[in-house]
Amino acid sequence: MPTARHAKQALSRRQLLVRSAATVALAGLGGLAKPYLSRAADRPLITSGIASGDASANSAVIWARADRPARMQVECSTVESFRTIIRTASARALPDSDFTSKLLLEGLPPGKDIFYRVRFEDIADAGISGEAQVGHFRTAPLVQQSVSFVWSGDTAGQGWGIDPGRGGMRTYATMRENRPDFFIHCGDHIYADCPIEAELKLPDGSLWRNLVTEDKSVVAKTIAQFRGNYKYNLLDENLRAFNAEVPMLAQWDDHEVTNDWSPIGTADETGYTEDGTSRLVARAARAFHEFMPIRELPAQAGRIYRKISYGPLLDVFLLDMRSYRDSTWNRHGDGNDACILGSIQLAWLKRELAASDVTWKVIAADMPIGLVSEDGIALGDGPPDRRECEIADLLSHMKRAGIRNTVWLTADMHYTAAHRYDPNRAVFQEFEAFWEFVSGPLHAGTWAPAPLDNTFGPAVAFQKGCSAEQGENLAPCFGLQFFGRVDIDGESEVMTVTLKDVDNRDLWSVDIEPRPDARPARILSQQF
Template sequence: MSNRPSVPAPGRRTVLRGSLLASAAVTVPVAVTAAPAFALSGRPSASWGVQVGDVTASSALVWVRSDRPARMVVETSATESFRRARTWHGPLIGARTDFTGTTPLYGLPAGEQVHYRVTLADPHDPRRTGKPVYGTFRTAPARRRDGVRFLWSGDIAGQGWGINPDIGGYRVYDEMRRLDPDFFLCSGDNIYADGVLEPSVTLPDGRVWRNITTVEKSKVAETLDEYRGNFRYNLLDDNLRAFNAQVPSIIQWDDHEVRNNWYPGQILDDVRYTEKNVDLLAARSMRAFREYFPVPTLQASPAERRMHRVVRHGPLLDLFVLDMRSFRNANSPGRQPDDTTGILGAEQLSWLKRELSRSRAVWKVIAADMPLGLVVPDGATDFEAVAQGDPGAPLGRELQIAELLRHIKHRGITGTVWLTADVHYTSAQHYAPERAAFKDFAPFWEFVSGPLAAGSFPANALDGTFGPDRVFVRAPDRENVSPMEQPQFFGEVDIDGESGELTVRLRAQGGTVLFSKVLQPGRTGQ
């Protein structure tokens, strides 16, 4: 465990909570089609809150959305008083990016609390500014002894369960905010672009779930504006905006940002869609994704725009953010004896092997948007993830994972841990060669947590190719159990600065730690 308690005493970020909550909160009606109301009429408003992404020891990305064309200005300071503030002149934001903007910050002090405020100015009269919106984050430490603690989960507003005002909206975000992590990793399915939200849903016990609804959530997303509306929907929640103002995020995507179980080149046979070309839908979603999250791909050239990346969070942690969606081959029965494309694509696999070999961090956490040994079907004969239910030697997409695991073992790469979400329950799997058909790898752990605000589902079957043992699982016994009936799940990773030990806690909404595992540093396998 780190030197910080799981529930911190007042200090660090907690002194800001009152002001952050005040600046982030708005009253949202049951049916919403426009942005929350703004305070200064005729001036740009940032009522959708702020976000910070991909924080390192010296850099961060700050996001905002305006209600009209505006110039984004960011000020940073070591104190809430903003004395000796540093000013960052951000982009001119307008309709081309749906009035969103991201400003990169560089040259920040390592291991320090950074207070920031975003002001939107009239592009024609910089003296006319809206009300500033405040936030805070902590840069990654330069010293190992400081420790790192973060949360992860995924799956938001899925299976018909959106923002329910009767239960206070996405309350799990408030619970996570109070744990005061260094950052939050969202493992994909940030939205459900293919998931329609009805105004109300009757539960099996007769209770009624009510959703805040919008025009964009009344049908599957196909146009750029519809995808934008899906990303915008979650920001209607007070808890999420307050969370964003206090906790920086690292965001990856999976399938529901576009459409369930999609893959490149797919042509849809789905009557809900007038646009059948998934590549076109994915391009629209990716554009909206970049607009609505502070991700570094927005600043990259078109040839460099990719989701997979390494986020270096001090000497203790390198986070390898994968994209198991954009470069995969078609979903299939997965029995190919030779498969160079797999689930990552050849280039991403080479990149991952290279970056893992280069990493000098104590822990190399691999953030996968899909699990490895859990069988995830796609229809009657095809499979969506890596495993395909055949417990024998690697076939299909398993071949890439076998190559990667072999590389980790033979290069002596220490401290690898896998995190994911996707399957809508929480579990811990230990993979070991003595139980596996493929044996040329070192033992490792994979931890699953989610959903964050979606339906829960029964546990998936295991595939024995890499020898998984399900050490812990918490899942319902029926499909699509609502958040009103089943606690939502998220995970916590706590790296102690003195010992280097990494502790994983699988948590249920409500404060319960369901499972905990301590891993030792400096080992190739454990």
């Protein structure tokens, strides 16, 4: 249940959205999108809203995009009136980054609502600046208190883009109504390989009418087209309002590049660089980092896997199951070495999990563990093989090290589910029982549930997707769009996971009590 703090926070954030509704410019998004007409044409504009990300106890990333070369100016305050400014910072928005700009705000007070104000100044004349937009995030606490967050994935897939007549990307509006402390996007922010057409016919004969842009009308190959995919999504007012209100923890999966991509073996006609890197992947990665409010890690530029600490109750471990995987299909009998995390990331995860002294350790994964897929991890019934071996190694390490209270969150499958992994049902048994929760899509086609294998003993506690009668790739307007919500109580430390739909209905929930020892967390209750 929401705490009094969350109720008070919800009121403040609602006021924020009313008082600081974003002025949105659509310039530079293709000839088919109507441009924003400014009365002060010489002033740089914010084109795609503002966003924050990777919020910790004393810092957060701020992001925005200008319509020309400019300097982003950011002010932040702990009061909505900005009566007192506690931090200022600036960064350039230049053509090399498609006029996107992001910076790390540091030295912030922990456990506080932070209001930030963004405007762009002319790159040559600081006296010329555009209109400001206001956003909000909350820094992580240093003391034990309740935490709430949401997660999902899969946006603008299978040709289902922004239909303004159907309310646009409605799941973002629903998630915003939940007033979470932050949002984990588990990947497929865009579908670079799925062009958006003007109209799609629905089963009842009616039409889905997409907003279209030039760059989103083709499969992305150039850096401009990859960037255009992100700019297309930011045409949606629900997404812009959500970004201004809720900090994001961003991962990626395959459709940020192309379907089922791997580091080697994925390229277009431009091929590979001298070091064997795919030029297509490099362009996609560049656009991802330009448009995501993600921390830059100086030691490993472009790295996506990382840990975000959110107070004494929670650490979030964000994985990258794309950049370090093997480059073959995941099939039994293939003698090649196989991996999904890679040795360096796997060693990092083991080390960071062992070092974590918080109550709950959430592992945010691109893909689920036990759903059979040639592109994923699970191969079908039997002992661990190929990519499953890395997971077996990780799970057995967690048991030996006494790493307790872990929960896996993921998306990718275009339906929602709760899976309980139990060694008593498993072929491989050297691990402690744990939960895996799947949710999505945010705004894409919905699919039917997939089969599980018995390698790690998963069982379905709940699942919901499209039925055989509805068919595959069910349009978002049929209501089967999903996200998950996690609440951790500040006093009892109980974690409540709730699977929800686009209309904010609670589909299923479970209360999980943490354990002070290495035994698995105890299930207190489940609700349908």
